Amino acid sequence: MVTQPSKGDFKAFTAVCPHKGCTVAKVEGGAIVCPCHGSRFSIEDGSRQAGPAQSALTSKKVTVAGDQISIS
Secondary structure (H helix, E strand, O other): OEEEEEOOEEEEEOOEOOOOOOEOOEEEOOEEEOOOOOOEEEOOOOOEEEOOOOOOOOEEOEEEEOOEEEEO
16 A cells, blocks of 8 residues: 655555455545454554554555655
8 A cells, every 4th residue: 555645755554454454445534444344544654543453554665766666
């Protein structure tokens, strides 16, 4: 999951919810949302905001080169 909390500032997180392993698939109201049980995570740092998940999404390293974004 790649987000852009502010122009030019890209963040990336695993797309697997730590609650039950569902795939997070959308950003809504400034949060990454898990469709299975409603857990919500910050688009800025992946931290848990609400829901049954008890931990954050795992962050990934983002590299931007021109118009290409790489995740590792």
